[in-house]
Amino acid sequence: MGFSGFLRFSGFVALALACGAGSAAAQPAPTGHLSVFFDHLPNRDATELRARAFAEQKLDAGARLRLTASGFVEGLLADRSGKVTDAVVEPQELTIAFRSKRLDLLAGLGRVVWGRLDELQPTDVVNPIEVSRFFFEGRSEARLPVPLLRATVYAGDSASVEAVYVPFFRRGRFDRLAEDSSPFNLVPGVPFTDRSPSRTAANAQGGARLNLTTGRVDWSVSAYRGFRPFGLYAAASPAEIDRVYPRFTMVGGDFETVAGPWVMRGEVAVFPRDAFQSPDRAVVLAGRSFDAGAGVDRKAGVYRVSGQVLVHRERYDAGSQRTDVSLIVSADRSFAREKYNGRLFGVYNPKSRAGFARGIATASLRDNLALESSVGWFGRRGLDTIGRFSDSDFVYLRLKYFF
Numbered sequence: 001m002g003f004s005g006f007l008r009f010s011g012f013v014a015l016a017l018a019c020g021a022g023s024a025a026a027q028p029a030p031t032g033h034l035s036v037f038f039d040h041l042p043n044r045d046a047t048e049l050r051a052r053a054f055a056e057q058k059l060d061a062g063a064r065l066r067l068t069a070s071g072f073v074e075g076l077l078a079d080r081s082g083k084v085t086d087a088v089v090e091p092q093e094l095t096i097a098f099r100s101k102r103l104d105l106l107a108g109l110g111r112v113v114w115g116r117l118d119e120l121q122p123t124d125v126v127n128p129i130e131v132s133r134f135f136f137e138g139r140s141e142a143r144l145p146v147p148l149l150r151a152t153v154y155a156g157d158s159a160s161v162e163a164v165y166v167p168f169f170r171r172g173r174f175d176r177l178a179e180d181s182s183p184f185n186l187v188p189g190v191p192f193t194d195r196s197p198s199r200t201a202a203n204a205q206g207g208a209r210l211n212l213t214t215g216r217v218d219w220s221v222s223a224y225r226g227f228r229p230f231g232l233y234a235a236a237s238p239a240e241i242d243r244v245y246p247r248f249t250m251v252g253g254d255f256e257t258v259a260g261p262w263v264m265r266g267e268v269a270v271f272p273r274d275a276f277q278s279p280d281r282a283v284v285l286a287g288r289s290f291d292a293g294a295g296v297d298r299k300a301g302v303y304r305v306s307g308q309v310l311v312h313r314e315r316y317d318a319g320s321q322r323t324d325v326s327l328i329v330s331a332d333r334s335f336a337r338e339k340y341n342g343r344l345f346g347v348y349n350p351k352s353r354a355g356f357a358r359g360i361a362t363a364s365l366r367d368n369l370a371l372e373s374s375v376g377w378f379g380r381r382g383l384d385t386i387g388r389f390s391d392s393d394f395v396y397l398r399l400k401y402f403f
Contacts, residue, residue, distance in 0.1 A: 027060070030055050030056060030057040031055070031056055032055035032070075032403055033400050033401060033402045033403065034051075034400070034401045035051070035052045035054075035398055035399065036050075036051050036398065037049070037050040037051070037052070037396060037397075037398040038396060038398070039136070039396035039397075040394065040395055040396070041393065042393060043391040043393055044392065045080075046078065046080045046183045048077070048078040048079075050076050051074065051075050053073050054070070054071070054092070056070035056092070056093070064098055064099050064100055065098055065099075066097045066099065067097075068094070068095045068097070068108075069091070069093065069094050070092040070094075071089070071094075072089075073088070073089045074087065074090075074177065075087040075177075078178070080181045082181075085178075086178040088176055090176070091145065093109060093110050093111070093145060095109065095110045101154070102155075104150075105149075105151050106148075106149070106150045106151075107148075108147070109146070109148075110145055111127050111143045111144075111145050112148065112164055113143075114126060114252075115267050116255070116265045116266075117266075117267045117295055117308055117310070118295060118297075118328060118345075119139050120293070122267055122269035122292070123224075123250065123254060123267060123269045124139070125207075125224050125226060125248075125250050126146070126148075126164055127145065128143075128144045128170055128171060128172035128173070128229035128230075129142040129143055129173075130172070130173045130175065130176055131172070131173070131174045131175065131389075132175040132176075132183075132184045135392070136376070136396060138345075144170060144172070144173065146170050147167055147168065148164055148165060148166050149164070149165040157213075158213040158214075159213070163206070164207055164208070164224075166205040166206060168199040169199070170229075171196060171230070171245065172229035172230045174186065174187070186389075188241075188282075190241060191241070192233060192242060193236070194231065194242075194243045195245070203227075205224070205226035205227060206224070207225060207250070209223075210222070216259075217255055217256070218257070219255035220253060220254055220255075221252070222250075222251070222253065222254075223250065223251050223252075224250045225247070225249050226250075227245045227246070227248070228245050228248055231243035232244055232245075232246065232276070233277065234282055235281075246274075248273060248274050249273050250271055252268055254266060254267040255267075261299060262298045263298065264294075264296050265294065265297075266294040266295075267291075267292070268290075269290070269291045270289075270290055271288055271291075273286075273288060274286075274288050274289045276289075276314055285318065287315050287317050289312070290313045291312050292311050293308055293310035294309060302334070303331055303332065304331070304332045305329075305332075306329065306330050307328065308329075309328070310325070311324075311325050312326070322383070323351075324349055324351060324384045326347050326348065326384070326386075327347070328345075329344075330345045331343070340362065340364070343360045344359050345357070345359075347386055349382060351382075352380060352381075352384060352387050353379060354379050354380050354382030354384055354387030354390065355378070355379035355380075356379070358375070358377075359375050360373070361374070368401060368402040369399075369400070370402075371397075371398070371399055372397070372400065373397050375395050376395075378391070
């Protein structure tokens with residue numbers, strides 16, 4: 001499916017939803033929210049006001065067909081060492097889903113969630129992410145939708161096979177609003193030429209996941225062939241730099257089980273062919289990588305707490321290698337019959353002493369009105385992913401109205 005073909009398909013979805021909304025009085029009304037988001041990054045001298053309107057409509061056209069459309073309009077007014085404004089209008093999901101006892105089919109613009117660990121999921125490679133939203137709100141909100149075809153075949157209640165086809169590439173974003181000046185932007189301050197994979201059949205991405213339940217253990221194995229969502233920089237000549245998106249292959253697995261009050265999870269992803277950015281020059285290093293993690297969580301009184309360890313190893317064809325270990329913890333608590341909620345999340349790398357901690361507090365002012373505040377703090381600079389954002393501490397306040 002080419003880009004123009006996908007746009008025609010998206011238009012068909014929107015038209016079908018509009019027609020369905022006009023003819024199906026029993027269908028639910030659209031849902032969504034309006035929000036005003038104020039944030040400040042003291043180390044980057046940045047203050048921002050973001051306003052967003054989001055709406056979603058789901059319609060059932062018969063017993064087996066579901067149409068889903070959601071999207072948002074978002075605006076930015078910011079002082080990033082100078083006045084910056086921007087606005088975007090984007091779909092979040094535009095899909096048609098067919099459901100039967102043994103087969104589910106989905107086509108359109110959507111998101112696929114793989115993996116079981118908290119926030120940092122090595123096998124979750126189908127959708128790119130938006131970095132600013134990842135740090136502000138977490139991975140579930142940061143996933144960017146991609147055009148896809150997905151088929152899931154069920155073999156009873158304990159086994160299924162999921163296949164995903166992504167016809168063309170979408171890169172990850174540091175920020176969807178005024179990305180060039182975003183405080184989370186890691187693009188080097190030198191001119192470069194972007195070499196995004198062309199929209200051809202040869203550049204399609206895809207993979208499959210086998211899901212099984214054995215006794216009390218849910219587990220899966222997966223494989224995916226795609227492009228790295230964030231570009232690497234390579235000197236094409238002494239005066240030219242290209243931003244390229246190398247191919248990767250991922251083979252992984254994960255599991256989850258329950259033992260009394262404990263939930264135990266594990267995940268591993270092997271990248272037999274991978275590419276990395278040289279830390280000191282515009283050179284792309286070929287090699288392979290490995291990620292493995294394990295974690296537990298449980299309810300402890302009024303708290304839900306979790307902890308996990310994630311190991312990342314890179315081995316370069318040139319002969320050298322590097323290994324990073326991340327310790328990840330989180331805790332959640334509700335107060336006053338869930339009128340108030342708090343969440344703490346932290347990541348720490350003992351080797352580089354780089355880390356990230358985020359606290360979020362939410363208060364329900366009314367049934368459809370919530371006030372949320374958060375503080376995010378980064379530790380020392382390091383070569384690992386978190387360590388590259390060491391000067392991006394933030395605080396934000398958001399008012400959210402649901403309809």
